[in-house]
Amino acid sequence: MxxxxxxxxxxxxxxxxxxxxxxxxxxxxxxxxxxxxxxxxxxxxxxxxxxxxxxxxxxxxxxxxxxxxxxxxxxxxxxxxxxxxxxxxxxxxxxxxxxxxxxxxxxxxxxxxxxPDGLSAEQAMAVGTAGFTSMLAVMALEDHGLTPGNGEVLVTGAAGGVGSVATAILANLGYEVAAVTGRPEQADYLKSLGASRIVPREELNETTKRPLEAETWAGCVDAVGGDMLARVLGQMKYGASVSAVGLAGGAGLPATVIPFLLRGVNLLGIDSVMQPYDNRVRAWQRIAKELPMDKLEAxxxxxxxxxxxxxxxxxxxxxxxxxxxxxxxx
The missing domain is CATH 3.90.180.10 (Medium-chain alcohol dehydrogenases, catalytic domain)
Incomplete structure (x- = not known):
């Protein structure tokens, strides 16, 4: 047949x-x-x-x-x-x-x-690899000490699949989310997902010769990589972490080790492809509980x-x- x-x-x-x-x-x-x-x-x-x-x-x-x-x-x-x-x-x-x-x-x-209980087959694919990766990224940040009281969490490439779900999850968990996008027309969409402010991409996509800038972000889910990730590393608060989930802006990383050595910044690699079974189940169970379905449908x-x-x-x-x-x- x-x-x-x-x-x-x-x-x-x-x-x-x-x-x-x-x-x-x-x-x-x-x-x-x-x-x-x-x-x-x-x-x-x-x-x-x-x-x-x-x-x-x-x-x-x-x-x-x-x-x-x-x-x-x-x-x-x-x-x-x-x-x-x-x-x-x-x-x-x-x-x-x-x-x-x-x-x-x-x-x-x-x-x-x-x-997982509470999730339909259709909703699971609204989540998909993008949302699964987003939850892995949030879990990694929390496993490295991020809590809602720490300050703003940056999400780069926020209007994309990973960024959209990360924004919704973080906002639902009580975090202040600063959403980066190069598409100004997506501002209302990102705010509807829970972003507290919109950061224009041009503010972050240029490299700087300074290895450290003002401590700004308590955490970051980065879907862009490249020059933007290098810039963001120098803006992280002391001991803060970046979950690296993508390379939309390039695979290169024109950065220095200074943020790691002087501020204890952590760069956390997030792989969704070969993720062990137990952590997959943990992520999907959290998605079913902590991703607001009305935001997902939007x-x-x-x-x-x-x-x-x-x-x-x-x-x-x-x-x-x-x-x-x-x-x-x-």
């Missing part, structure tokens, strides 16, 4: 094309759990995998989609039985392994986590499999606000 999937092909000239195609279950990759996928989402990595590949895709034809939620249809894994609701993020699914842009997916059961735009080629191009150009929820059965 065939079903729909977004399949990316590469021609002899190395050009890729993506289209909704009928595939069968025997085409799915190896794995011990088959999931009837209900929803997926769109991340920057998905944009790469739908389009040029970005070095992430190993073989073609390929089914992208680094996240999905759904119901277990068949399982040879003792952790899961038919009918269980599950979520998948990471583990290079949608990159090296066929992903969630399909009505069915087959994966290793160890890559899945149970859908950042969501719906989509279908047929919309994905265009959305993939848009997200690579910074043209997607908040979160996209893909109904793979629509």
């Amino acid at each position: 065939s079903f729909n999937a977004l399949v990316v092909e590469k021609n002899d000239e190395g050009k890729t094309s993506a289209s909704v195609t009928q595939i069968t279950e025997d085409q799915l990759p190896e794995g011990d759990v088959t999931v009837a996928v209900e929803y997926s989402t769109v991340n920057y990595k998905d944009g790469l995998c739908i389009g040029p590949g970005g070095g992430l895709v190993r073989n073609y034809p390929h089914v992208p989609g680094i996240d999905f939620s759904g119901t277990v249809e068949a399982s040879d894994n003792p952790k899961y039985s038919a009918g269980d609701k599950v979520v998948l993020t990471g583990w290079r699914v949608g990159e090296a392994h066929w992903g969630g842009y399909s009505q069915k997916a087959r994966v290793k059961g160890d890559w899945l986590v149970p859908l 950042m969501v735009q719906p989509a279908t499999l047929a919309d994905l080629p265009e959305l993939g191009r848009a997200i690579l150009k910074g043209g997607v606000r908040g979160r996209v929820v893909v109904d793979v059965n629509a």
Whole structure:
């Protein structure tokens, strides 16, 4: 029996094309759990995998989609039985392994986590890797001493998927959130998520020769990297931490070690792909309790499999606000 999937092909000239195609279950990759996928989402990595590949895709034809939620249809894994609701993020699914842009997916059961109580499959994909990464970033800051009374917490790239969810989570936990964006028209949106003030990107995206500036931020979730991260490190309060979650502004870091040595600043790397199971479950349980669902719904735009080629191009150009929820059965 065939079903729909977004399949990316590469021609002899190395050009890729993506289209909704009928595939069968025997085409799915190896794995011990088959999931009837209900929803997926769109991340920057998905944009790469739908389009040029970005070095992430190993073989073609390929089914992208680094996240999905759904119901277990068949399982040879003792952790899961038919009918269980599950979520998948990471583990290079949608990159090296066929992903969630399909009505069915087959994966290793160890890559899945149970859908937490209080969260629907649709809401889980409104969260997706972006929101999961945001919660990991907030957890890391709190594990390193951040509390709501410490002062303003900076969120860079705040109108993007990670930044939007981080802003909403932090504000809901009682933090003062300063949201950085290069899109002034997003100010009202960010304030609706709980940002207490908007910081124009141009205030932070220029490097300075001074290794230290005034102590300003009690914490930071940084989705930008590059020059902005270097600048922010010199503005952190004594002992404060930055959770580094992205590189929208570049992979380089033109910084000095002075903030680490003279102010005890911590730079915390946040990886969502290979995150251990127990911390995944901890993050998803906190998301279900601490991410306000009304704020989540405000950042969501719906989509279908047929919309994905265009959305993939848009997200690579910074043209997607908040979160996209893909109904793979629509």
